[in-house]
Amino acid sequence: MAKTVLITGSTSGIGLAIAKTFAANRYNIVFNGLEADGEKIATEVAAKFNTAFLFSPANLLDKGAISVMAESAIRKFGSVEVLINNAGIQYVSPVENFPDEKWDDIIHIILTAAFQLTKAIWPVMKKNKFGRIINIVSAHGLIASANKSAYVAAKHGLVGLTKTLAMEGADFGITSNAICPGYVQTQIVEKQIPDQMKLHNMSREDVIQKIMLAGHAIKEFVNPESIAETAFFLADNPASKFITGISLPVDGGWTAH
Numbered sequence: 001m002a003k004t005v006l007i008t009g010s011t012s013g014i015g016l017a018i019a020k021t022f023a024a025n026r027y028n029i030v031f032n033g034l035e036a037d038g039e040k041i042a043t044e045v046a047a048k049f050n051t052a053f054l055f056s057p058a059n060l061l062d063k064g065a066i067s068v069m070a071e072s073a074i075r076k077f078g079s080v081e082v083l084i085n086n087a088g089i090q091y092v093s094p095v096e097n098f099p100d101e102k103w104d105d106i107i108h109i110i111l112t113a114a115f116q117l118t119k120a121i122w123p124v125m126k127k128n129k130f131g132r133i134i135n136i137v138s139a140h141g142l143i144a145s146a147n148k149s150a151y152v153a154a155k156h157g158l159v160g161l162t163k164t165l166a167m168e169g170a171d172f173g174i175t176s177n178a179i180c181p182g183y184v185q186t187q188i189v190e191k192q193i194p195d196q197m198k199l200h201n202m203s204r205e206d207v208i209q210k211i212m213l214a215g216h217a218i219k220e221f222v223n224p225e226s227i228a229e230t231a232f233f234l235a236d237n238p239a240s241k242f243i244t245g246i247s248l249p250v251d252g253g254w255t256a257h
């Protein structure tokens with residue numbers, strides 16, 4: 001029987017690339033995201049790969065909506081074998097001007113929602129004696145950059161949650177791992193380019209080369225498919241059975257120095 005993967009923020013960017021990889025490998029997909037055409041995107045991916053799917057427009061700021069998403073997924077597919085906490089937002093500002101509401105939203109979407117959704121899916125994984133939790137963190141879960149206080153704090157927190165779940169899941173066949181991408185050219189990055197241009201008084205190309213890719217040893221954006229294939233390895237390759245509690249950089253060498 002086909003396994004089921006639930007991926008938050010999977011109607012855009014990295015999450016969408018992950019959904020396509022799992023769909024190509026015949027998983028049932030639970031899509032989630034705030035894109036206005038999210039349902040259409042989900043329908044097209046599922047049709048292309050001839051796989052079953054559910055689209056949930058749950059806003060991760062809403063605890064009730066998270067519960068409904070988890071319950072609907074389990075009701076429709078009987079189980080969720082793989083949970084990928086991927087959704088995220090960014091805001092760039094020096095700490096003294098950082099808006100309180102942006103801090104709250106970033107911490108909530110990246111960290112609190114991952115906790116709440118894991119809590120909702122955990123019992124079915126425990127019952128099945130199998131589960132794969134994969135948190136799409138960031139190199140910013142391991143190192144910091146200026147002007148990203150909320151994001152860096154949330155991502156470091158998610159590394160901590162990842163490790164704790166690895167400890168708690170070990171007796172139940174549940175592994176928990178984080179993937180830490182470097183810069184990937186998606187909406188979240190495109191949206192911060194104008195802010196960085198203003199903040200540093202730089203051109204778009206200079207922001208990309210001198211701010212974003214400055215830390216990468218490989219001076220290119222990471223492609224979303226590399227993150228998707230890494231997630232699939234952690235979820236489905238027998239060799240990953242003993243990999244738990246790690247934070248795996250896929251970052252062009254950014255965190256190596």
Ligand code: NAD
Pocket residue numbers: 008009010011012013014015032033034035058059060061086087088089109136137138139180181182183184185186187188189
């Ligand atoms: P993206 O903006 O293309 O995708 C983000 C997804 O999250 C979208 O589908 C969006 O609708 C969803 N989302 C945001 N707020 C939500 C909410 N309240 N409720 C439900 N869904 C919500 O960006 P991406 O680059 O694909 O980001 C995916 C993850 O990868 C994020 O956690 C991000 O922090 C992480 N990441 C990205 C990069 C990068 O350079 N792009 C690097 C490291 C880590």
